[in-house]
Amino acid sequence: MISVVEADFSARLRAAAMVWLDRRCTPDNPVVSRDELMNFQFDGHRIALLDYSRGIRKPANMSVALSIVTTFTPENQRAPYEDAPGPDGLLRYKYQGDNPEQWDNVSLRRAHQLNIPLIWFYGVAPGLYLPRYPVWIVADEPEQLQCAVAMDEEQQAIAALGISAPQRRYVERMTRQRMHQPVFRERVIHAYATSCTICSLRHASLLDAAHILPDAHPDGVPSVTNGLALCKIHHAAYDQNILGIRPDYKVEIRHDILAEIDGPMLRHGLQEMQGATITLPHVRAERPNREALAHRYAVFQAATA
Structure with a gap:
């Protein structure tokens, strides 16, 4: 008492x-x-x-x-x-x-x-x-x-x-949602200086911490090196294999998307990102794992074949 x-x-x-x-x-x-x-x-x-x-x-x-x-x-x-x-x-x-x-x-x-x-x-x-x-x-x-x-x-x-x-x-799923996922997000967003690695958007509420290798993958750990700070548009495009990120940190846009004619979001938000180099964390130990990027890029290539 x-x-x-x-x-x-x-x-x-x-x-x-x-x-x-x-x-x-x-x-x-x-x-x-x-x-x-x-x-x-x-x-x-x-x-x-x-x-x-x-x-x-x-x-x-x-x-x-x-x-x-x-x-x-x-x-x-x-x-x-x-x-x-x-x-x-x-x-x-x-x-x-x-x-x-x-x-x-x-x-x-x-x-x-x-x-x-x-x-x-x-x-x-x-x-x-x-x-x-x-x-x-x-x-x-x-x-x-x-x-x-x-x-x-x-x-x-x-x-x-x-x-x-x-x-x-x-x-355990509740634990991930209440602690591990928010901590992963904040560590990734902080590593990328609250900025989308592709387009440099700096509004935190419009940024996600995207996994390179998903949770279900054996190496899909919630580590900063398995994460990318992406705005919601580029996160969705990454997940849907509309864009890929090569192990040399270059962005590729799917060929059919490059050929489309649409409004300014498609032109400036996606097509103009072709060949861009992503912005990396200042701390080298927090930069994306190249092997993880290579594995995920292979998935992108298979989806665009």
Whole structure:
């Protein structure tokens, strides 16, 4: 149990933080900076929403965790998505250190026991985080130094009843939709400086993170090197094999499309892209995988034969 005073303060703080994030994180700018999170104001005081150097944030006057953080690591220093789903399809969050009784870890356990929601800040670039909230700790696994996290109320309800084998695939799909897909999108969009790699359109809400190799492919991992920032027109054209991207980063437009006569969108948006070189991420380790491009380009060629 926690005191009435702490329970009231905790509930008001969490509600205020989530309302602020609702307003701050828009479709055009869904990520928030470390500086903003460190300077959050509540009841006339600065209360940081994440910790300076720890993954679990518990303000000094609280016994229950407020937020958890997954730190950004560069593309060439990590396996894609460290927070892999467990056997039940739910994401796992690792403890701080190797002692389950360390106070950070106890604060997560208390959130589980009291059914108190948290905010998960997922690093998508240095100093930039994609917030996911509210999330709930639904299982504690001290032997593995981790806990299970439900990404929304539906996952929380399913976990409370016990996740059957048939439900696992559904829960894992929900996990991808709520965490992995948004994180993949933000990492790809940031790598390409919020710009379509083909036409340089810079409106974030009109950009997609397109997979080079699809999810169903054995190598279709949600990694930046398997992604391209494309405007919605060029994403659809890429998926429909109207345009292809060669391993040398050149754009090809399907022959029959080049021969068509239509309005300005076809002429300027597609036909004039023939032979263009895509704009690459500044960081070399984030550039598209040439083998993946070659495989996908072969699919384009087969479709145009």
